[in-house]
Ligand code: SF4
């Protein structure tokens with residue numbers, strides 16, 4: 125479905141990464157580094173240019 | 176119904192609505208007399224799965240002579256074309272005209288009060304144990320292949336011959352635990368239960384068919400624990416079968432005679448031995464069904480770490496699934512032999528009969544209802560409900576939704592998502608949970624980890640840690656809800672206001688959610704909460720989320736250990752600041768609500 | 777909803793602390809927990825038992841409900857997964873609505889997982905009892921919905937287990953659907969030659 129790239133941050137180990145995600149049809153997230161599920165989807169920065 | 180698969184399941188105990196896909200068979204089983212004319216004329220030959228590929232069958236075939244129903248089936252994938260111009264030979268010869276190339280899959284709806292899951296197991300494929308040469312050497316076979324070769328109804332009519340030269344081998348070796356009890360990443364760590372005795376049986380069959388044959392079994396431990404098992408094992412030893420304690424490290428092939436040469440450390444004598452054998456049988460383990468996900472998902476069953484279905488309770492409810500009205504039997508639950516399968520099946524049938532005979536049952540009074548005067552007709556609840564149990568009229572109609580009590584499963588996601596607090600979840604009301612939060616944080620709140628756990632998975636995972644006596648710090652204070660989807664934003668905010676250093680929300684993995692997808696709402700809500708904390712300048716990492724299944728006692732204990740340190744890292748100033756900010760925030764929310772209510776009146 | 781109003785009118789809560797032999801009492805100081813429970817508001821009776829789920833324990837609950845005129849019951853023992861139904865039935869026998877019962881898990885999630893931290897585990901047990909009592913104050917009687925059961929069974933899988941289960945149910949006079957993925961029933965067992973321990977034919 126509507127997958128887009130988002131920033132994620134693991135609140136357990138601090139690992140940050142970008143990944144495709146569908147915010148309507150959410151799926152399970154797991155930190156690639158520490159396996160925690162406390163993975164926060166960072167708010168999109170409005171207007172800021174994305175690289 | 177054979178050749179059929181369960182496509183969808185809805186409803187609840189006593190009232191399951193099941194759709195079954197009856198796959199096209201292309202032969203009418205009621206008409207077919209199994210005369211075999213069709214197969215005789217069919218020009219296509221493919222390996223016969225039933226005979227483990229030792230012989231071939233036609234594209235139209237009977238799985239095996241005693242098959243039930245006793246009827247042919249057309250394997251469309253291998254048929255030359257369901258087009259009389261392409262072939263059509265079988266339809267021509269069929270006297271009863273029971274072959275229909277246009278046969279279609281059929282969807283059948285049934286109502287069922289109870290469901291027994293007996294989907295069985297698969298056998299382990301030993302290819303990855305390359306040192307045994309299963310794919311490289313002709314005369315290395317698996318125990319399933321052994322069955323066909325020794326069977327009078329098999330491809331060799333019971334003559335146990337070796338594939339390379341079709342001669343009857345005089346010496347046969349068995350390697351045990353192939354794919355079982357392995358800790359090195361290949362195969363599975365568990366014991367497959369049946370293979371020891373299966374090999375004992377195989378050696379006895381060999382001794383019986385070919386007196387004087389030399390059989391050698393290479394093993395780690397021979398496990399002969401069941402009734403009559405030790406007798407068989409002893410008989411096998413008396414017949415002269417040699418049992419060598421030690422698993423071969425390497426198998427090679429003698430180029431000339433295609434014999435197999437095994438190098439093994441005999442751990443009883445401590446000596447390295449070389450054995451040359453004419454044939455080798457790999458005693459393959461049992462694995463969970465590889466196509467079992469569909470059923471698991473449809474019936475919200477979860478599995479233990481080995482991939483077999485988890486029972487409701489290992490001792491007290493071994494054939495009940497956690498989903499009420501669903502029972503499990505046979506190897507889908509764990510590897511077991513025929514006797515144990517039959518025992519468990521009868522137990523499951525008996526358990527199921529209790530409900531069937533009663534004709535009625537009570538469902539827990541955990542359902543939601545709407546307080547119409549608080550409702551602002553937003554209709555969100557109807558979107559949230561995974562069961563479509565909420566009927567919300569059009570917003571403009573300004574009427575509160577209705578909740579179909581029999582359809583509500585009680586996850587409480589609607590109650591948590593309703594911003595007006597207009598939905599009350601029976602037995603898990605806001606007041607009840609708030610009272611628990613307040614009571615827990617009444618004494619030394621700064622020291623504790625407030626944990627929410629869902630009834631089915633995370634709470635059960637905590638119990639699992641307890642049953643296994645896994646030790647973890649005493650920091651946590653747990654509150655049970657039916658689903659993590661019930662954990663309202665205000666519960667979390669209130670906990671922070673009362674001085675909680677950290678809050679953990681835990682629930683089922685998405686695939687295990689007992690309320691279809693109520694857990695989605697947990698995830699969305701957590702994102703909202705993290706953003707909110709961030710905005711209020713409170714560290715978002717003080718709110719944690721973990722998915723812990725009922726079998727993951729290890730993970731539960733690990734999370735508890737890890738979070739103990741995190742709790743300690745929260746400073747007193749931080750907590751005081753949080754309490755102040757949250758008090759303001761709660762007042763703000765309260766005022767907003769009061770205003771909205773005033774406006775409505 | 778900052779502060780939840782307590783409606784304490786006429787609340788009479790009974791707290792039953794279970795020792796579970798040494799399963800709980802071996803780690804947690806149950807006497808201390810009982811003493812503590814007595815200090816909580818609205819608690820009208822605290823009774824400690826060796827095995828609350830056994831008949832004598834259950835009788836104590838029933839007796840206490842009448843003697844102390846209890847209208848809420850809290851049992852601090854094992855996981856509700858095992859004995860919640862037991863105790864719900866027990867309080868119902870004594871004439872109390874089963875939903876006025878609350879269970880506090882001080883075994884699986886306390887004594888068994890903090891075996892070497894006896895004091896802290898006891899403190900945790902007290903906190904959990906306090907939380908259970910707090911929840912009990914807000915419990916309400918509920919009536920369970922009775923649902924009819926369609927007198928038909930579905931068995932998924934036509935191997936030896938599925939066949940056996942289906943036959944048993946059918947022999948018991950029930951209508952059964954047996955669904956098998958393959959074109960024939962029999963499963964793995966049909967592919968075996970002989971089976972142990974009787975060494976007879978498998979088909
Ligand atoms: S509690 Fe869950 S199942 Fe019941 S109405 Fe609300 S969302 Fe639907």
Ligand SMILES: [Zn+2]
Nearest residue numbers: 134137155158
């Ligand atoms: Zn991480």
